[in-house]
Amino acid sequence: MVSYVAKRLFYSIFVLIGLSILIFTLTRIIPGDPARLALGPLAPEWAVERLREKLHLNDPLPVQYIIWLKNAIQGDLGESLVSKRPVVKDFLTYFPATLELVIFSTIIATILAILIGAVAGRYANSWFDNLARIFTYIGISVPGFVWAILLLFLFGYIWKVLPTMGQLSPGLPRPPVRTGMMSIDALLVGRWDVFIDHLKHMILPALCLSIGRIAQESRILRAGIIENLKKDYIAAAISYGIPERRIMLSYLLKPSMIPMVAVMGMDIAGSMGGSYIIETIFNWPGFGRYSLWAMLNKDLNATIASVMLMGMFFAIFNIIVDVIVAYLDPRIRVMERAT
Amino acid sequence: MSENLLEVKDLYVNYKIYEGILKVLNGVNLTVKKKEKVGLIGESGCGKTTTMKAIMRILPDNALIPNGNIFYKGRDILKMSDDEIQKIRRENISMIFQDPTAALNPVLTVGAQLMDVIKYSTDEELTKREIRELAIKALKDVALPDPERILKNYPIMLSGGMRQRICIAMALISAKELLIADEPGTNLDVTIQDQILRLIGRLVEERGISVILISHALGAVKGLVDKVYVMYAGDIVEMAPTEKLFSDPIHPYTQALFKTVPKLTGGGIPEAIKGRIPDYINPPKGCRFAPRCIHAMPICMKEKPPLKNIEDEREVACFLYE
Numbered sequence: 001m002v003s004y005v006a007k008r009l010f011y012s013i014f015v016l017i018g019l020s021i022l023i024f025t026l027t028r029i030i031p032g033d034p035a036r037l038a039l040g041p042l043a044p045e046w047a048v049e050r051l052r053e054k055l056h057l058n059d060p061l062p063v064q065y066i067i068w069l070k071n072a073i074q075g076d077l078g079e080s081l082v083s084k085r086p087v088v089k090d091f092l093t094y095f096p097a098t099l100e101l102v103i104f105s106t107i108i109a110t111i112l113a114i115l116i117g118a119v120a121g122r123y124a125n126s127w128f129d130n131l132a133r134i135f136t137y138i139g140i141s142v143p144g145f146v147w148a149i150l151l152l153f154l155f156g157y158i159w160k161v162l163p164t165m166g167q168l169s170p171g172l173p174r175p176p177v178r179t180g181m182m183s184i185d186a187l188l189v190g191r192w193d194v195f196i197d198h199l200k201h202m203i204l205p206a207l208c209l210s211i212g213r214i215a216q217e218s219r220i221l222r223a224g225i226i227e228n229l230k231k232d233y234i235a236a237a238i239s240y241g242i243p244e245r246r247i248m249l250s251y252l253l254k255p256s257m258i259p260m261v262a263v264m265g266m267d268i269a270g271s272m273g274g275s276y277i278i279e280t281i282f283n284w285p286g287f288g289r290y291s292l293w294a295m296l297n298k299d300l301n302a303t304i305a306s307v308m309l310m311g312m313f314f315a316i317f318n319i320i321v322d323v324i325v326a327y328l329d330p331r332i333r334v335m336e337r338a339t
Numbered sequence: 340m341s342e343n344l345l346e347v348k349d350l351y352v353n354y355k356i357y358e359g360i361l362k363v364l365n366g367v368n369l370t371v372k373k374k375e376k377v378g379l380i381g382e383s384g385c386g387k388t389t390t391m392k393a394i395m396r397i398l399p400d401n402a403l404i405p406n407g408n409i410f411y412k413g414r415d416i417l418k419m420s421d422d423e424i425q426k427i428r429r430e431n432i433s434m435i436f437q438d439p440t441a442a443l444n445p446v447l448t449v450g451a452q453l454m455d456v457i458k459y460s461t462d463e464e465l466t467k468r469e470i471r472e473l474a475i476k477a478l479k480d481v482a483l484p485d486p487e488r489i490l491k492n493y494p495i496m497l498s499g500g501m502r503q504r505i506c507i508a509m510a511l512i513s514a515k516e517l518l519i520a521d522e523p524g525t526n527l528d529v530t531i532q533d534q535i536l537r538l539i540g541r542l543v544e545e546r547g548i549s550v551i552l553i554s555h556a557l558g559a560v561k562g563l564v565d566k567v568y569v570m571y572a573g574d575i576v577e578m579a580p581t582e583k584l585f586s587d588p589i590h591p592y593t594q595a596l597f598k599t600v601p602k603l604t605g606g607g608i609p610e611a612i613k614g615r616i617p618d619y620i621n622p623p624k625g626c627r628f629a630p631r632c633i634h635a636m637p638i639c640m641k642e643k644p645p646l647k648n649i650e651d652e653r654e655v656a657c658f659l660y661e
């Protein structure tokens with residue numbers, strides 16, 4: 001298993017280097033002078049020129065990239081042109097909030113996808129399955145920001161039951177920042193009221209991030225269940241007299257979940273991408289909103305760094321998913337050992 | 340009749356598919372007595388497995404049973420509640436599936452599956468240790484070396500012959516009265532297949548249970564069973580004690596079937612039966628074998644010949660013997 005993970009980590013390095021070259025070049029060749037944008041239209045030309053020099057914008061592209069890469073390896077991703085702080089510091093501030101949101105939406109998505117997919121697959125073509133089918137088509141075809149507007153309208157305007165903006169209700173104290181994830185920070189200081197209030201704030205944005213995933217993942221699970229129900233090993237297990245509940249939970253669900261888990265890695269990364277817009281709509285002070293802001297302002301260092309961070313998490317989530325799939329499917333483990 | 344363990348009476352099974360209704364079983368009759376070893380032979384696709392799945396009540400959802408009874412010790416399996424059939428499956432009847440690779444769950448260890456079977460095969464509360472010991476014993480009974488290691492293995496790590504033995508071990512645990520063996524060892528090479536058949540024969544003998552051995556290889560059943568049913572396109576066409584069937588087959592289909600077996604002496608390629616198993620959506624009206632039968636008479640096209648007792652322990656469904 002260690003070599004399995006090591007191999008994948010090794011491959012990811014190449015993916016990340018490729019990604020960095022691509023995004024680096026892209027950000028530099030699109031029109032618009034970042035130095036001028038950063039300083040504003042009223043800044044004198046000499047100041048702009050000095051900033052350009054400082055950012056190495058006058059050097060040839062490969063030289064610029066090498067300089068960037070050298071610094072990046074040492075953990076220095078440059079300074080944000082907008083916040084005027086080191087990009088790394090900005091990320092440490094904003095990223096945990098996004099991670100928290102993505103994790104929360106992943107929990108919601110996984111639980112609901114398994115429940116809906118398993119019941120729909122086991123009782124295929126029942127009323128529940130048909131209902132799930134309708135939900136799925138809508139869930140897959142409607143983009144997250146439409147859900148966001150719809151949910152805002154429903155819960156923020158018609159039934160005012162859930163908060164729609166920010167992370168915490170006014171009046172409650174922000175817990176001291178330790179992990180950056182407010183729910184955990186609140187628990188660390190034992191403030192249940194803050195914890196609950198914060199969770200409530202997370203529900204709507206997390207739902208928006210998970211609806212598409214629930215739809216997709218439950219469909220994949222349903223297909224897996226229907227296919228495996230026809231397998232001889234299920235008929236065999238029944239003929240040995242193993243109770244149905246036991247068969248459903250361990251004989252059927254485990255093999256059926258493999259394809260679903262395999263797409264989850266992509267989906268989690270997709271949620272991080274979705275957070276760009278969802279965080280902006282729900283005013284969630286996270287990394288998505290920060291990155292969107294960076295891109296709109298042609299904040300070079302912040303843009304490159306945010307794309308690289310996305311790429312890194314994409315790679316990490318996929319490695320985690322590969323490990324889970326290998327845990328679920330011994331055939332992969334055996335094959336891995338053989339090669 | 341009282342000693343009949345299993346009695347399938349006039350069993351019809353249809354499958355609903357997109358193109359229409361497959362009328363597969365066309366009134367199957369067969370009986371298995373206590374401790375009796377019964378063979379069931381016929382071409383692929385003639386309904387052998389469907390009959391057995393009906394007995395276990397594990398037919399797929401698109402199967403319909405318009406008519407028939409399956410009496411197990413006088414009680415109709417088809418009318419039992421889920422709990423009752425569950426108890427029969429746990430304790431009385433079990434089945435060895437055709438393809439051991441497909442019959443073992445690929446994502447669970449052999450131990451997990453085998454121990455589950457043991458755990459649910461009895462009402463007693465067994466401890467984990469007792470279950471484990473029983474599992475090791477079950478693997479030793481089917482002559483598997485190093486059972487401790489096999490318990491930890493996944494099916495993919497084992498050879499085809501080992502998987503087959505594991506399936507036999509699992510089926511035997513809950514087959515305390517009747518074992519159904521659906522073409523065991525068909526996917527294996529001939530020597531291993533022979534070993535597997537002998538193993539089943541020996542274990543069935545030792546435990547004093549009844550067995551239904553399904554095969555399309557005639558020679559395979561010869562030394563192992565007391566009587567043989569011959570099946571063609573969803574009909575039982577002939578039943579006879581093994582020796583008699585092999586020395587003197589009387590149904591035209593059985594006769595033709597024996598001619599297809601390659602012999603060591605004589606040479607030449609055996610004759611194949613002309614034609615193929617009929618279309619189950621629109622099966623022939625009368626005898627289903629009539630279109631391929633060299634003795635076919637006008638009545639064969641109109642009426643279905645009933646399975647009749649023609650002499651002691653011998654039944655045939657053919658108008659030649661009316």
